[in-house]
Amino acid sequence: MPQTLVSPAQYREEIRKSRFLTLAAPVESAAAAQAFITAHGDPSATHNCWAWKIGQQYRFSDDGEPGGTAGRPILAAIEGQDCDQVVVLVIRWYGGIQLGTGGLARAYGGGASKCLQSGERRELLRLERCACLASFAELPRIKARLEAFQAQLEEEHFQADGVFLKLALPAERVQALRDWLLDLSRGRIELQHERYKSFTESVDEVVDNR
Structure with missing residues (x-):
């Protein structure tokens, strides 16, 4: 049974001097998801990468990271946690050390998974x-x-x-x-x-x- 978050959640992590802040929240519409991203994104950060899923609708952004290394892993984490009606935003402050494509995918996807795991969840009716x-x-x-x-x-x-x-x-x-x-x-x-x-x-x- 798909689940959503009861309330917003966050997770912080530092990987090879890059700081990552992951924010997740329950949403009921595409407009609400985009509003969350706009309200919580940090213009001073190196990247604000995100994904959201609401039923059969979903969207994601790499925000300047190499294609497929940020937005899609975040979306995969949402699906892997069997979540729906959620938005996940991962903010990165670059620390000067490149992580490589595999490292980026693990950092964004892993942060999203840990953030969703840390939040209180409830089941959604299909x-x-x-x-x-x-x-x-x-x-x-x-x-x-x-x-x-x-x-x-x-x-x-x-x-x-x-x-x-x-x-x-x-x-x-x-x-x-x-x-x-x-x-x-x-x-x-x-x-x-x-x-x-x-x-x-x-x-x-x-x-x-x-």
Whole structure:
């Protein structure tokens, strides 16, 4: 079962005179992850490398370190710890001794793993994202019943022919909600899985080879 942090965590380490500060926190959106990185990054540091993962979405940055030596190892640490809905920022102050590509990957990935291990964690429910089109008359009854299925209303869009709803709920409750909606609408409302695009790009290019 995937886990997230209960509260922010940090881990400090010095490797061959380079200082590393790793910060990790729970987040629920890409915007929240980027806001954490902006708020806690140190402009005076040599590198501010990071990764975050929220469901099927993830992103990472090497921030000037050689490609594949920072952001991706941080992301691998998040996945290796079976974490989700977390952001990890690793700040490095260069100490004058090159670590090599392998040393960098171990430093960034290892720091991220130790930081996540040090924090208090909680299990996440595996949520499925679904969508359906309901009539205006059916909307109040659907909203009133969502809590019974542990469903969250993420978005609603009013259209000429009804209301388009995007929902998130535990995977084991999807079929029960689908059956209830079919019964409510006499077979007209069909609950379908909503697919979200993931993105995996790194946002930086290789600048140096420290």
